[in-house]
Amino acid sequence: MQLRKVTAASAAVLALALTATACGSEDKDDAAGSGGGGKITIGIKIDQPGLGLKTPDGKFAGFDVDVATYIAKELGFDAKNIEFVETKSADRETAIERGDVKFIAATYSINDERLQKVDFAGPYLLAHQDVLVRADDNTIKSPEDLNNKKLCSVTGSTSAKNVKEKLAPKAQLQNYGGYSECLTGLENKAIDALTTDDSILAGYAAQEAHKGKFKLAGFKMTNENYGIGLKKGDADLKKKVDAALTKMVSDGSWDKAVEANFGPANYKNEKAPEIGNVVK
Amino acid sequence: MEAREIVFDFLEGYDLLGAFWVTVKLTVYSALGALIWGTLLAGMRVGPVPLMRGFGTAYVNIVRNIPLTVIIVFASLGLFQTLQVTLGGGDNFETVNFRLAVLSLALYTAAFVCEALRSGINTVPAGQAEAARALGLSFTQVLRLIILPQAFRSVVNPLANVLIALTKNTTVAAAIGVVEAAYLMKDMIEAEAQLILISAIFAFGFICLTLPTGLVLGWVSKKVAVKR
Numbered sequence: 001m002q003l004r005k006v007t008a009a010s011a012a013v014l015a016l017a018l019t020a021t022a023c024g025s026e027d028k029d030d031a032a033g034s035g036g037g038g039k040i041t042i043g044i045k046i047d048q049p050g051l052g053l054k055t056p057d058g059k060f061a062g063f064d065v066d067v068a069t070y071i072a073k074e075l076g077f078d079a080k081n082i083e084f085v086e087t088k089s090a091d092r093e094t095a096i097e098r099g100d101v102k103f104i105a106a107t108y109s110i111n112d113e114r115l116q117k118v119d120f121a122g123p124y125l126l127a128h129q130d131v132l133v134r135a136d137d138n139t140i141k142s143p144e145d146l147n148n149k150k151l152c153s154v155t156g157s158t159s160a161k162n163v164k165e166k167l168a169p170k171a172q173l174q175n176y177g178g179y180s181e182c183l184t185g186l187e188n189k190a191i192d193a194l195t196t197d198d199s200i201l202a203g204y205a206a207q208e209a210h211k212g213k214f215k216l217a218g219f220k221m222t223n224e225n226y227g228i229g230l231k232k233g234d235a236d237l238k239k240k241v242d243a244a245l246t247k248m249v250s251d252g253s254w255d256k257a258v259e260a261n262f263g264p265a266n267y268k269n270e271k272a273p274e275i276g277n278v279v280k
Numbered sequence: 281m282e283a284r285e286i287v288f289d290f291l292e293g294y295d296l297l298g299a300f301w302v303t304v305k306l307t308v309y310s311a312l313g314a315l316i317w318g319t320l321l322a323g324m325r326v327g328p329v330p331l332m333r334g335f336g337t338a339y340v341n342i343v344r345n346i347p348l349t350v351i352i353v354f355a356s357l358g359l360f361q362t363l364q365v366t367l368g369g370g371d372n373f374e375t376v377n378f379r380l381a382v383l384s385l386a387l388y389t390a391a392f393v394c395e396a397l398r399s400g401i402n403t404v405p406a407g408q409a410e411a412a413r414a415l416g417l418s419f420t421q422v423l424r425l426i427i428l429p430q431a432f433r434s435v436v437n438p439l440a441n442v443l444i445a446l447t448k449n450t451t452v453a454a455a456i457g458v459v460e461a462a463y464l465m466k467d468m469i470e471a472e473a474q475l476i477l478i479s480a481i482f483a484f485g486f487i488c489l490t491l492p493t494g495l496v497l498g499w500v501s502k503k504v505a506v507k508r
Contacts, residue, residue, distance in 0.1 A: 175457035190361035
């Protein structure tokens, strides 16, 4: 008898779970269906302040988001008809190839390996690998000064390894799961410098909680040309996106977006890159 | 031969064995720590002093309900970065992180060891403890000479479970930069376009570690079981 009660209970739970999931998928279908052909799906990052961040109220903010919204507008889509989805670094090529997203604006640097799989419009931003230090720390003036300093980056990132192998072999390397832990360490002086693309660093330093505490050192250790990733061979879309980016720069929206997203971090951005001009 | 070389040539330049060796070391050191601290906790929980019983109960219920990632990241951010606890690792991040990871894993796993052991203590008939007390043995003597030897023999299998879980939990140490298997896996996935193959290799590596653990300890469990 006892057993039968348990079985009944678990059956009920299972049935509930099934109905719940069924509801969920139905809702989604409805949303997609009612939009008809009027929606556009864009891949962004949702965890990088200043570039692509999902805010607690469910909206998206950042430079990549501003650029993507502008392009979508030029392609004929209202802001409310844009659906942003997260594309993690490792998933970006697959998402484009499968057609999950129309295009990707997610700190996507143009390089030869990626050009074999996808096409790029742009570039729309020229970033460099840089280091973030405490605002009152004046001991790090060149990459070589990082010797005997404590350098932080995230697991799986190549930026810190580049520094250690090429520029400052005596630097101590600490890897964390996310940049936030590095920033805590930087604030506590357990870490002396945090390294990755300057645009990402500027985004973190410009966050409300970090304003005025950190500064960019301004080393241009690499060139990262952020482009808009598109399906390979879609020349028509590439032309339209390029035109949208050109217009964004010429009407001043580009400068406004840079100022709004990276402004407070002493970030000396490069001029808006020319379309098709990939700086090696 | 050639096909194998083509499929696995992305492994070159990675210290796969070295990373798994760190995993093994993390497991062994934290298992020892957890066994000792877990036994002490179990002793406290069945002991006659209310304060110690209360401490043991509180410790187990708090620690086993906190996610391991939180404990490990707290050890790094709280103990190391803020309080500058280096556990004798000095200025070397690698040593400090490794020791912090061992400390966190041991403290966390001890809660599970304690509960496994306590269930073993409950299998020893109460009459044995009473008889030992009647002979004039103190509480620690009863525990050490009569209860624990029998309790341990009946919980080899549950402890093997805890050990296997611990082996896999060591992957969380990657969050604070300990270069063990999961850390290397993240590195490789980022640099090579071989997601499924890399994951399969690491899954296989962990099976190589945990399957023998389970088999050997299962056999030991049968050997030493108390026949009642």
